[in-house]
Amino acid sequence: MTYDLLWKRAKRRVSAVVAYLDVAATTRVDPRVAEVVLHWMTEDFGNAGSRTHEYGARAKKAVQQARSFIASTVSAKTEEVIFTSGATESNNIALLGLAPHGELTGRKHIITSAIEHKAVLEPLTHLRDARGFEVDFLSPGPSGRITADAVLERLRPDTLVVSLMHVNNETGVIQPVAELADKLCATPTYLHVDAAQGYGKVPSDLMAPIDLISISGHKIGAPKGVGALVTRRRGWDKVPLEPIMFGGGQERKLRPGTLAVPLIMGLCEAAKLFTEGRETWEREAEAMRERILAALSTTRFHINGDSEHSVPHILNVSFDELNAEALIVRLKDQVAIATGSACTSASYTPSHVLQAMGLDDSVAANGLRLSWFPSQTADFDPLPLAETIARMQPTGS
Numbered sequence: 506m507t508y509d510l511l512w513k514r515a516k517r518r519v520s521a522v523v524a525y526l527d528v529a530a531t532t533r534v535d536p537r538v539a540e541v542v543l544h545w546m547t548e549d550f551g552n553a554g555s556r557t558h559e560y561g562a563r564a565k566k567a568v569q570q571a572r573s574f575i576a577s578t579v580s581a582k583t584e585e586v587i588f589t590s591g592a593t594e595s596n597n598i599a600l601l602g603l604a605p606h607g608e609l610t611g612r613k614h615i616i617t618s619a620i621e622h623k624a625v626l627e628p629l630t631h632l633r634d635a636r637g638f639e640v641d642f643l644s645p646g647p648s649g650r651i652t653a654d655a656v657l658e659r660l661r662p663d664t665l666v667v668s669l670m671h672v673n674n675e676t677g678v679i680q681p682v683a684e685l686a687d688k689l690c691a692t693p694t695y696l697h698v699d700a701a702q703g704y705g706k707v708p709s710d711l712m713a714p715i716d717l718i719s720i721s722g723h724k725i726g727a728p729k730g731v732g733a734l735v736t737r738r739r740g741w742d743k744v745p746l747e748p749i750m751f752g753g754g755q756e757r758k759l760r761p762g763t764l765a766v767p768l769i770m771g772l773c774e775a776a777k778l779f780t781e782g783r784e785t786w787e788r789e790a791e792a793m794r795e796r797i798l799a800a801l802s803t804t805r806f807h808i809n810g811d812s813e814h815s816v817p818h819i820l821n822v823s824f825d826e827l828n829a830e831a832l833i834v835r836l837k838d839q840v841a842i843a844t845g846s847a848c849t850s851a852s853y854t855p856s857h858v859l860q861a862m863g864l865d866d867s868v869a870a871n872g873l874r875l876s877w878f879p880s881q882t883a884d885f886d887p888l889p890l891a892e893t894i895a896r897m898q899p900t901g902s
Contacts, residue, residue: 524840524885528724529674529702529819529876534771535726541774542728545767553764554755564766571773575720578705578776580712581735587756588769591732592701593624595719598734598759599697600628600668602746604636607665612693615640616659617668618651618680619861625668625699626857638665644861649678649810653685666695666717671703671710675858675874676810677819679703683713690714695744701732705779706787706816716744722768726878727775731768734760789879790817797875800887804894809859809872819876821859826899829871835897840890843874 525533534542545567553568555561573583589595600615607613617629619642632638641659645651656667667689669680682698689696697717703710704720711718718735722728736744736759746759753761779786794817805825824832829844836842844856859869877885 523838524882526875526877526882526885527841527843528878528881529677529874530843531723531729532726532878533881534723534728535775535778537778538726538728538771538774542767542771545770549766551766553766554753564764568764568766568769571769574773575733575776576735578708578711578780579715579718579735581718581737584757585735585737587734587736587760588764588772589732589734589756589760590730590765591723592622592699592719592721594760595721595732595734596622596624596668596697596699597628598746598749599717599719599736600625600632600666601749602759603666603695603697603744604632604638605747606745607638608636610665612663612665613638614661614664615666615668616643616656616664617641618643618645618670620645620649620651620673620675620858621668621670622674622699622701624701625670629668644863645678647862647864648814649673649676649858649862650814651680653681653688656685657688660692660694664694666697668697668699671698671700672706672816672819673810673858674702674819675856675872676821676862677702677815677876678810679707679710679814679816682715683710686713686715690739702819703816705776705783706818708780708783714739722772722775725775725779727772728768731765731772733772786879787817790877793877793879793882793885794818794820797887800891801894803891805898806894807868809862809864809868818878819874821872821874823868823871823873824894824898827871827894827897829873832873832894832897836890836893839893840885844872 549563551560551564553564572586576583576586615629615638617640629640633640643651643655651669669682671682672679686696695716698715699719700711701721701724705725716737721732748759750761755761755764806822809821809823833842855866855869856872859872
């Protein structure tokens with residue numbers, strides 16, 4: 506059975522069940538990407554580390570071409586990109602890998618935000634609790650946006666790194682990483698940006714002189730399990746990272762292990778396709794947002810986060826007098842949505858992001874995240890969704 510047939514059957518089976526509005530958790534792999542991955546799994550299947558035959562040589566050359574393309578999307582040099590399993594690993598390498606330099610130089614102060622993904626919060630909490638670092642967790646206020654000035658006010662001579670996400674995974678609010686990069690590049694403080702949600706979507710921001718950028722492939726139509734860490738030089742100086750794993754020395758001795766050539770090539774293909782179609786994607790994603798908001802106008806709701814500084818495909822809303830978990834259960838046959846990060850979806854506690862924004866617990870515990878890709882939700886009609894919600898809300902309130 507061909508992959509194309511399998512894909513068509515899977516598409517019919519999924520689309521017959523629910524509309525998928527959870528692309529902030531993961532996108533569906535683009536079939537063109539899947540074809541590339543399959544090719545590098547079954548035909549050009551060589552190990553990029555094999556130097557004695559053509560199979561390995563082809564794999565090595567392909568990986569280098571992929572590295573060069575990913576670098577170009579963030580205005581970096583080819584040698585400044587290392588491939589990882591995704592943004593979580595990239596975040597850990599960036600933050601834990603900087604720790605020895607901080608300890609050696611006495612620069613053990615770190616600035617971050619309270620709305621970061623757990624893949625940043627947990628490594629930094631480890632550095633605080635186990636290794637004596639001081640970490641400032643900034644809260645953004647109801648807008649969900651940290652200002653560059655708020656970061657700079659906390660900056661100290663011993664500040665090792667600022668870690669600020671590009672786009673918040675729950676609210677879609679864009680953080681001022683480009684502005685911050687311009688202001689930090691003249692200081693000894695490094696800037697790390699978790700760009701899992703923003704990579705490809707707001708490309709101009711990531712062209713700024715950001716020292717460390719974490720990328721995840723499965724947010725743009727690539728497979729799960731592949732990403733990259735950009736380690737941009739400052740002039741001739743490398744970011745002083747130490748490896749956190751050992752064994753083989755691949756990826757410039759920062760990330761050991763056999764390179765996942767099929768996944769890397771899938772990431773490259775997805776990045777190319779997204780780059781080529783980004784303007785169309787943005788226009789259609791914004792049109793979908795307007796349709797959803799128009800439909801929801803029949804309900805009582807409010808948007809969580811600053812709509813003026815947000816990506817077009819993520820919307821976080823709370824509905825008056827409705828429990829989010831109960832609503833998800835009621836809507837499970839209509840639409841796939843989430844209360845927040847997929848990494849914390851098993852927990853029914855209030856969102857740490859919405860709490861950090863200073864929202865009431867009744868709101869923080871009931872925020873719903875809707876996220877979409879136009880190509881994957883082209884047939885979605887938001888009116889039945891809004892009608893169901895309106896019926897569930899108490900009348901006369």
